Amino acid sequence: MLLQPFRGRLTNGALSISTLHRNLVALGATGLVVAVASIVLRFSRKTSRSRAESRPLHLSRSGSAFYAVNPINVVRDRVVIAMVGLPARGKSYMSKAIIRYLNFIGCPAKNFNAGNKRRNKGLAGTGAAFFGSGNAEAKRAREAMAMETLDDLLAWLQSVECGSACGIFDATNTTVARRQAVMRRCAQEDPPVQLVFFESICDDDAMLQNNYRMKLANEDYVGAEAAKALADFKERVAAYEAVYETIADDEADTCFADDNCAEHGGVGGVQAAATGGRVAAERDADARDQGDGASGADGDGQGGGDGRSEGGRVGETARKSPLPLHYVKTINAGRKLVSKECEGHVLTHALTLLQSIHLVPRRIAIVLAGQSHNDAQGIRGGDTPLSSAGLKYARAACQLALDKLAAAAETPTSTGASASASLPANAPTASPPSTATAPAAAAAAATAAAPVVLTGTLQRYVQMAALLEPRAQLVLNLKPLNELCFGALEGLRCGKLQDSFPLEYAARLADKLNYRYPGVGGESYTDMIIQLRDVVLAIERTRADVIVVCDVAAARVLLGYFQGIPHADIPEIEIEQGVIELARSHSGFSCTHTRVDVGTANSFVKR
Structure with missing residues (x-):
């Protein structure tokens, strides 16, 4: 309240000398001190924030290492x-x-x-x-x-x-x-x-x-x-x-x-023969102590000499184990x-x-998620809904995926049923068109041709799944398909990692595959690969077409599997907005990409 007369005009430099004099008189000495102290405090806070933003920060790594370790290594x-x-x-x-x-x-x-x-x-x-x-x-x-x-x-x-x-x-x-x-x-x-x-x-x-x-x-x-x-x-x-x-x-x-086998022959046979000889020698010594000349070395030849033959039998048994x-x-x-x-x-x-792979013809469409509100502001992570541009892109990309899968499902030997599907204007609440007039066989064929939709649990994924749900036979929201978690760096603006956290930036640059973001929930690409193994096997098991809605990191991991891309190169796979279509071939999966230029997809393509 004390600074109310000055608000706006001090910052604009438009306060006249006479007006300033009147306001100071009105405030009195005490008010003047408070006003000046308030101005200084605000300036100090602003300067501190500026310095904090420009000063490199260091995160504690006591609870986690910089890099993930794959158990299989x-x-x-x-x-x-x-x-x-x-x-x-x-x-x-x-x-x-x-x-x-x-x-x-x-x-x-x-x-x-x-x-x-x-x-x-x-x-x-x-x-x-x-x-x-x-x-x-x-x-x-x-x-x-x-x-x-x-x-x-x-x-x-x-x-x-x-x-x-x-x-x-x-x-x-x-x-x-x-x-x-x-x-x-x-x-x-x-x-x-x-x-x-x-x-x-x-x-x-x-x-x-x-x-x-x-x-x-x-x-x-x-x-x-x-x-x-x-x-x-x-x-x-x-x-x-x-x-x-x-x-x-x-x-x-x-x-x-063979005799030179490291596991069942060679040295093992020699050791077994030595063991057999030692056992026989010990038996002879016991016999001599008991005064049994018939069993001794000077007896009927069944003592020390038999030790060598017994050792040979033990060694032979070791060598002859199937x-x-x-x-x-x-x-x-x-x-x-x-x-x-x-x-x-x-x-x-x-x-x-x-137990998962099969030869049933089908296709897989990977659809990059649309832009979220955080994404539009250049903020990492978070769970915000699609932005306006992201929703436009989502509609176009989902429609394209449905059209491509429907076109591939139409064959000359089909019953005449078309698997083509189109998004209604109010897709989230719309119902599919009635098939009451269609033959039962055509309805069954259309149902069988409907894709399975797999996506994450964040708001933007749920919105895009709602666009596809009326034409899908099943929608599954799976946490492993969420975007890579940045842990303590969630909310950091894009491009600030190098300036604010140079040690983290250098560690990530040195090994993008295994680098794990700090803090609770922080993940690496290795973590994502391990988490997505079950999703990959679920896709392999599915006999129907599959649409996967995900962000950049998950798309890279999935492409890394289906295209057989070397492990270390997965974080560098280029992902463009649109639909990636995978089709089974004799040697694996062929891949085609169709770009969608309507609206905006997730923009963190350099993560």
Whole structure:
């Protein structure tokens, strides 16, 4: 109140001398002191704020480290997966899926294909006669190339410095003799590796014919006439069928480690023999103490001399212990799954993936979330609704996603039902158009074609899900799909991290994948990858089309998986506003992006 006469005019410099004199007289001496003190205090606070904003700040890191640690990089688990099965049974498809998923979760994984080894040696285009069981020379060449491929795998597996790793031996491995050779070779590794056979069996004729057609695209049939190429390939399959032996529990009963095996022979056999000799010697000493000459060294020869023979028997038993057999059988692309003694960190993840993947055609649309109110003001994080520009973009992007999925679902063999959908004007409360006049089959087809919507729990996601809900068969709000949490830096204005928190800025710049934002709830990209594993598996399991609404960080992680992008490159993936469409292909997922220029999407593309 004391400063009321001065308000506005002091700051504008428009207070005349006479007016100032009248106001000072009115205030008196006490009022003058209070007024001046108030002005000084306000100036001091303003100056303090200015200095605070310009002074670098430091956050306590006592409760959390700068970087996240992925458990799979700590647990040592080295695994060899040896594929088993006739050609065109989905072995390469399955191995590529496992490689993609393991690399995504941070486990180094690599495929070693025996067919590629053959082609690299100049044997591409080899006819079916090369694969016949009666061709002894070709058989020796095939075996040599297969074991050379396995040696390459084992050398790579042992070169991984720490944590878990998995190599896939992608070959037919259709005979017991070949599999036993693989078992003996892997048993020689030190440190040891775990070997598991993955057998792919397929007796679905329609699936086989489709697989045969896809095989004609490989390097063996470049430039060949389709009919002749198909006939040659089927002849090759018949040659493998003639000697094919499916995996059986008893096939390892006759498989023993070589003497130089690190696990079951070599040093172990010598130690066992020494142990046997020591036991016999102790027994003889006890017998002498008891005065039993018949059992002593000078008796009937069953004393010390028998110690050597007993040691030999113990060592022989150690060497002759059968090697363990671990296997997984998948029938008709995962319709049935059988596993035997498959344990460990890596195999648990691989089996979980095999239970999720399928060959049903479908598409996945990733829609970048619209601009929120905080986003419009350049403020990190928070949970505010869509801005006006964000809502415009959300309508356009959601409509585009629905249109693209509907167009892809329309095939020449459809029942005539159109899966096309359009957003009503009041989408959040609107109902889908009546299908009372449509045939029951068409209504069922339209329902089956409706997508599943996955999104986060923040307000902007809920608003966008409401735009899609009338045309979706299911909407799931999942916390792992929320944007990366900035922890104690939530609310910081964009561009202020380097000036205000230089240590945090430098730490993030050094390792964007593992850098974890400070404070309660602060996350890293590694944290997001771990959290989104279940979401990825849910998308893989879904038979219908899927629409994912998310912000930049989650979109990067999902693209990193579906596109097989190296782990360390995920934080650098460029994300533009619009719709990213993924479609399954033989080698994985193809990707197309359609930009939406209406309104504004999330702008923190450089996070």
